[in-house]
Amino acid sequence: MDPANPTCPLNPDWSANPTMQLTPVVKNGSKVLLAEGRIDAGLPDRLKAALAANPDVEEIWLRSPGGDARAGNAAGRVIRANFGLVTRIPSGWACFSACNFVFMGGQPRVIDPGGLFIVHMFTRTGDRGAIDYSVAMGTDATKELIGDIEQDAALLASEDNDFLIRMGVSRKLLTEVMYQQKALANAEDKSTRRCLTQAEVKTYNVANNNGNQ
Numbered sequence: 001m002d003p004a005n006p007t008c009p010l011n012p013d014w015s016a017n018p019t020m021q022l023t024p025v026v027k028n029g030s031k032v033l034l035a036e037g038r039i040d041a042g043l044p045d046r047l048k049a050a051l052a053a054n055p056d057v058e059e060i061w062l063r064s065p066g067g068d069a070r071a072g073n074a075a076g077r078v079i080r081a082n083f084g085l086v087t088r089i090p091s092g093w094a095c096f097s098a099c100n101f102v103f104m105g106g107q108p109r110v111i112d113p114g115g116l117f118i119v120h121m122f123t124r125t126g127d128r129g130a131i132d133y134s135v136a137m138g139t140d141a142t143k144e145l146i147g148d149i150e151q152d153a154a155l156l157a158s159e160d161n162d163f164l165i166r167m168g169v170s171r172k173l174l175t176e177v178m179y180q181q182k183a184l185a186n187a188e189d190k191s192t193r194r195c196l197t198q199a200e201v202k203t204y205n206v207a208n209n210n211g212n213q
Contacts, residue, residue, distance in 0.1 A: 005193050008195040012116055012118060013063060014094040015037045017038060018038055019038055020038060024054045032057065033050060033060045034061050035062050036062075037064060038064065039068050041071050044074040047075050051078070058085070058086060059087070060085065060086070060088070061088050062089055063090075063093035064096065065094075065097065066100075067098050069097075069101070070159070072097075072101040073098075073163050075101075076104050079105030080105040087103045088106075092114055094116040101163060109208055109209065116195050118195050120178065120193040170204040173206065181193060
């Protein structure tokens with residue numbers, strides 16, 4: 001296990017692909033779309049095209065380290081528009097951050113035993129270059145950047161809340177789990193992510209089917 005994030009393994013299998021690859025394959029007689037890699041702004045359009053080209057896809061299997069939060073929400077809505085399309089996190093695979101919202105578009109949703117649904121508190125302060133530049137420019141520039149970050153974070157939180165409602169997931173997932181994590185590690189608490197248990201994914205209606213489908 002990861003000593004900094006004790007609910008999670010040290011090296012989650014969330015794919016090293018720099019952008020999410022969408023690969024149709026046949027598994028156990030059913031057509032499955034493997035969705036593996038980082039979520040980028042172009043994913044919703046690629047996903048829509050892949051599903052149009054493969055209308056017989058029954059499930060989407062996900063492993064991803066996350067990426068573009070709004071693209072994750074949009075990709076989740078693409079999946080929900082194909083009602084009845086299953087999303088699955090297979091055993092050993094990990095779905096982190098923006099991937100959570102892609103997964104929640106499924107109906108139904110399955111997390112196999114050993115599959116990892118990993119959450120964190122999103123942060124809008126990842127652009128260190130912009131932060132360093134604003135500090136160098138002086139107090140007014142820093143205040144302006146902080147204001148922009150706060151506004152965008154509030155908008156994204158509202159969008160996430162609306163998304164969970166539409167997908168039938170408990171909003172308590174945000175308040176009781178995601179927003180309780182540290183956005184950035186500090187000397188006292190280095191944990192920045194949390195792996196949900198099988199009981200928790202059912203409590204918050206993240207997974208609404210068993211792993212035997």
